[in-house]
Amino acid sequence: MKKNKRLKIPVWPIIRFEVIPLLIKAYLSQYWSWWGRYEIKFIKKFLDIHNAKYASVTVSGTMALEAALYALGIKSGDEVIVPAYTWISTATCVAKIGAVPVFVDVDPDTYCISPEKIEEAITDKTKCIIPVHLYSSMADMESIIEIAQKYNLKVIEDCAHAHGAIYKNKPAGTIADIGAFSFQQSKLLTSGEGGICITNNYDIAKKIDRFIHIGCSIYSKSHEKDYIMPYNKCNINEFQAAILSNQCDYLLKETIKREQNAVYLENLLKDIEVIKPQKASNGTERRSFYNFAFTVDIGKLKQPVSVHNLIHDLNEEGLPAQNGYGALVYNYILWNVDKNLYIKKDDTGAKKISDEIITFPHTLLLADKKTIRAAAQIIKKVVTKYL
Numbered sequence: 001m002k003k004n005k006r007l008k009i010p011v012w013p014i015i016r017f018e019v020i021p022l023l024i025k026a027y028l029s030q031y032w033s034w035w036g037r038y039e040i041k042f043i044k045k046f047l048d049i050h051n052a053k054y055a056s057v058t059v060s061g062t063m064a065l066e067a068a069l070y071a072l073g074i075k076s077g078d079e080v081i082v083p084a085y086t087w088i089s090t091a092t093c094v095a096k097i098g099a100v101p102v103f104v105d106v107d108p109d110t111y112c113i114s115p116e117k118i119e120e121a122i123t124d125k126t127k128c129i130i131p132v133h134l135y136s137s138m139a140d141m142e143s144i145i146e147i148a149q150k151y152n153l154k155v156i157e158d159c160a161h162a163h164g165a166i167y168k169n170k171p172a173g174t175i176a177d178i179g180a181f182s183f184q185q186s187k188l189l190t191s192g193e194g195g196i197c198i199t200n201n202y203d204i205a206k207k208i209d210r211f212i213h214i215g216c217s218i219y220s221k222s223h224e225k226d227y228i229m230p231y232n233k234c235n236i237n238e239f240q241a242a243i244l245s246n247q248c249d250y251l252l253k254e255t256i257k258r259e260q261n262a263v264y265l266e267n268l269l270k271d272i273e274v275i276k277p278q279k280a281s282n283g284t285e286r287r288s289f290y291n292f293a294f295t296v297d298i299g300k301l302k303q304p305v306s307v308h309n310l311i312h313d314l315n316e317e318g319l320p321a322q323n324g325y326g327a328l329v330y331n332y333i334l335w336n337v338d339k340n341l342y343i344k345k346d347d348t349g350a351k352k353i354s355d356e357i358i359t360f361p362h363t364l365l366l367a368d369k370k371t372i373r374a375a376a377q378i379i380k381k382v383v384t385k386y387l
């Protein structure tokens with residue numbers, strides 16, 4: 001990507017020197033392992049932000065999803081409904097425990113799993129749904145919970161993009177049985193790598209905790225250990241927790257800035273008819289804006305042109321545009337190994353998004369207004385060239 005001096009896009013994660021004394025304190029404490037001072041502090045802050053009761057911190061969002069499936073009793077042979085448009089972890093965690101991911105289409109406006117299509121995909125083997133709150137929208141949780149109750153299914157919210165988002169007065173991650181978040185480098189809260197599960201159910205919380213801490217749970221009153229299962233040992237350490245704890249103090253302020261800048265950018269792009277920004281689903285009250293995303297009506301542009309031409313030109317102008325996940329999750333090489341490993345339903349919406357999507361990292365929305373205006377000008381210039 002070319003450098004463009006007009007674009008002052010912050011580098012993520014933002015460096016805050018106030019974290020250094022925390023890291024030194026953690027180091028000097030000579031306690032670096034699980035449930036140390038900073039981890040407990042971070043858990044408390046994260047639970048307060050998300051208005052939830054229990055949390056377990058782990059090494060990645062992928063591991064958080066796996067812990068969640070384990071805690072809900074999902075087993076080999078069960079079917080788990082996942083969106084056709086998402087990051088591979090939403091599906092690989094299912095396959096890893098021997099269950100079958102069932103890929104269901106997404107809404108072409110919100111990019112989140114379509115509740116009507118979920119209902120069509122339910123069989124007597126279906127045990128769980130994993131909706132993803134993708135980029136900046138929340139899945140239609142009201143309908144999904146209704147379906148789950150009707151068919152007695154568990155629901156895990158994949159909140160890898162939704163730290164601090166709010167849906168119908170409820171924070172992301174607290175609407176279903178479990179919310180699983182990621183703290184990987186690009187995420188809205190990050191310690192380089194990491195993840196967390198939150199829940200309001202005591203029994204589920206204990207199971208998640210045991211999965212992560214080789215049979216131990218902070219939520220087990222007597223602190224009795226359970227060594228019966230071959231659990232994992234995938235907790236974070238005090239240095240990661242100190243960084244995350246500090247980042248919690250900035251999440252709300254940063255989220256508000258991202259939301260305001262997203263509205264500003266959308267308005268600046270309004271007159272380009274071929275651009276259709278990702279919509280928030282009904283009930284989304286605060287958008288996290290992990291990515292700013294839109295689709296371009298390629299059919300209305302001079303042919304032949306693909307979204308990759310546009311992304312190439314945007315990159316040449318210094319804008320960090322990307323093609324979302326690049327491919328549909330079941331088209332990755334992993335899912336081509338054995339077609340019996342997964343079930344694919346209709347994917348019209350997911351295909352359209354995949355062919356037409358352009359995404360920008362959330363750091364663009366942390367820039368000043370001048371940079372947002374410059375970005376809008378570049379997008380206009382690039383797209384109108386092909387009209």
Ligand SMILES: Cc1ncc(COP(=O)(O)O)c(C=O)c1O
Nearest residue numbers: 060061062087089160182183184
């Ligand atoms: C939607 C989604 N789910 C899960 C994950 C997995 O998170 P991690 O990379 O921390 O394992 C990601 C990571 O990008 C993601 O985007």
